Amino acid sequence: MAANRKLLAAAVACAAAFVGITGCSSEEKDPFDGMSADKIAKKASDASKDAGSFRVSGEGKQDAETVKVDFSVAKSGDCKGKVGGGAAGTAELLVSGNTQYMKGDEAYWKKAMGGSGKAAALKDKWVKTPNGETGGVCDPDAMFQSKDLKDMKREKDSEVDGEKAAVLTKSKSGKKTTFYVAAEGKPYFLKVVTSGKEDPGTMNFSDYGKPVAVKAPAPGDVMDMEELMKS
Structure with a gap:
């Protein structure tokens, strides 16, 4: 018995x-069973945008220089973080509403302004500029554009920081981009790796849905780039 x-x-x-x-x-069951690579990418794009907030960090090459980024995007579309590194200098980035603020070291401003003598005056000052008509650097719609996620191929699954991930690749004009999509829980993008001669790099995505507080600098700590260029 x-x-x-x-x-x-x-x-x-x-x-x-x-x-x-x-x-x-x-x-274990494949959560993307029967789906094409393009459909998996579209699903990941929608989920990542719908999360509302997230963090992106990593580094890449631009004009043969290594550029590092680490910033968090709030549900409102505001964001904050750091960008730069090496000879190009470093800068803090803050986007609040329709205004973008940058606070860089002297090396950053020399590079940004083509060696202008105003670089020293801008060192460690917040400088504001318009954020752009399409949301600027922290626009999730621009970062997770599904229209560019076409002609994908699914490779063997892998892991990102211990998390199982579906691996999708896209090759075009000598450039290969590999997308890692979470295969457990929400299908968020976990990592994107670009390889090739032009602008290779790795970006990691995390902290989806976690609140991000962004506060604009005090008016007295801000310089207006448009006014500065007139002087």
């Missing part, structure tokens, strides 16, 4: 697994 009870318990466990309650097999 004891053996029959154990057999019955095992049967109940597997029946529950069939309706999604628990598991009776070590084999």
Whole structure:
């Protein structure tokens, strides 16, 4: 009788697994089973944008120089973080509403202004500029554009920081981009790696849905770039 009870318990466990309650097999189901790589990418794009807030960090090459970024985007579209590195200098970035603020070291402003003598005056000062008509650097719609996620190919699954991920690749004009999409929970983008001669780099995405507080600098700490260029 004891053996029959154990057999019955095992049967109940597997029946529950069939309706999604628990598991009776070590084999994991593919959440993207039957979906094309393009559809997986579209699903990831929608989920990442719908999260409202997130963090992106990493580094890449621009004009043969290494550029590092680390910033957080709020649900409102505001954001804050740092960008730069090396000979190009570093700067803090803050976007609040329709205004973008930058606070860089002297090396950053020399690079940004083409060696202008005004670079020293701007050192460690917040400088404001318009954020752009399309939301600027922190626009999730621009960052997760599904219209560019076409002609994708699914590769063997991998992991990102211990999290299982579907791997999608796109190759065009000697440039290969690899997208890692979370295969557990919401299908967020976890990492994007670009390889090739032009602008290679790696960007990591995390902290989806976590609140991000962004506060504009005090007016007395801000210089207006448009006014500065007139002087």
